[in-house]
Amino acid sequence: MLAGAHAPRFTRPSAPELVGRSPAITRVQELVRRAAALDGGVLLTAEPGTAVDSVARDLHARSRHSTAPYVIVECAAGDAARLDRVLFGVTAEEAPTDLESVSSDSRIAAARGGILFLQDVTELPAGPQARLARIARDGEVRIDHTPVPTAFRLVASASPGIDGDVHAHRFRADLYRRLSAVRIDVPPLRERAEDVPALAVRLVEDICATRGIGVRTFTQAAQALLAALTWPGNLAELHDVLDRVVTETREDVIHVEHVLPALQLHRAPAPFVPVGNLREARLRFERDYIAAVLQHHDWRMAAAAQTLGIQRPNLYRKARQLGIPLARTSE
Structure with missing residues (x-):
């Protein structure tokens, strides 16, 4: 599906999460670019602390529906009754049963023509999951008794463990299929x-x-x-x-x-126990920091020396003095 999609070149991301040139984030940038040209569901998987909302907003901004509503529902906030009201509003008990019914003040109604972003979607209780799956299947809904096309795009975020939730029947497989027409796994830092x-x-x-x-x-x-x-x-x-x-x-x-x-x-501080004098403490910090810089540069001495602001021979000498093992590479 993605291979045939046409979309403009990926420009500067509005989402900080998408900044970078590593192979891992370049793949995500490409998937966002291509997904923006489509209309199916999008599932963003990521670890806690990842700015998935900003990725969803970036996708929306790149789509042809960028001026349409972007509506977010935090599925982990509130109990089942509250989530039901937020998503579907309050409907009459005697509403027809041929389609799902929602009220005009619901998030479902507000998202028409745009994106409905379900953050932490696996936190949805079983009842709202079933109603959403039916709406996604039918492509229609009754808003205050009037049948209308839903005309919104479902985008959701979840932890990387969503597959286990589906296999354990904690998350509906039919809703997962609707959401994951495009799946984008956002890598951790x-x-x-x-x-x-x-x-x-x-x-x-x-x-x-x-x-x-x-x-x-x-x-x-x-x-x-x-x-x-x-x-x-x-x-x-x-x-x-x-x-x-x-x-x-x-x-x-x-x-x-x-x-x-x-x-x-x-970070939670560990109990401080002074070890050695000030000179010894400085040497420990110097050793740890130089080792961290070397590791960051994959032990490339020239690059590490440039970052440290010293000459490469001085870095070799420092490393030997501080007992830092060197894994030399050809340069």
Whole structure:
């Protein structure tokens, strides 16, 4: 289905989550570009902390329905009765049964002609799942007793474990098929570490613009430090750290020493037990940081030396002094 779709070239993403040039995110960019030219369901799978809503909005902005409504339903918010009211509204008990009936103040009615984005769709209770599956199958619905085409596109997000939910019958297989005409698996940050510097730049630009302050830039060393981390909380965690850095830094350039306190605050602190004197503590930090930069550059000494701002022979000497094992590659 995707192979024959025609769509314009992928331009600068409005979604920070799509920033980058790694093979993992380039594939996602291409799938979003192609999916925007189609009208079927789209399923976005991602780990917690991924900005899936921004990806769905980017897809909507690239589609031919970009001026139509974009309606979001947070399926994990509220109980079954509330979700039923939000999605379908309040309908009369004597409504005809040939089609699903919704009221004009429902999210289903509001999404006509545009996109209905179901965030965390596997959190939907069984009743709303069944009603949505029927609406998706019929392509029609009664709004205040009047039959009309639904004319909206279903886009949903879920954790990568949705397949297990389908197999265990916790999520309806027919609704899954409707949603996953196009499936886009958004990778976690740990699988696209090379994108973290560009993501950090974009996030800081957005944070500074929101606050009405001048844009901050990064040193290469600060970017390398960010890229060396695994970010289990994904983009949300990275955003929180950078928001704290911008809050607490008055300089125009963000250095490593500005990032480290934000990282320590963001993670649950371990009990502090002083070990050694100040010189020994500095040596431990220097060793850990140089090792992280080397790992980030796949142990390419020239690239690591450039990031660290030292000559390559000095990096070899530092590594030997600090006991950092070197995996040399031909350069």
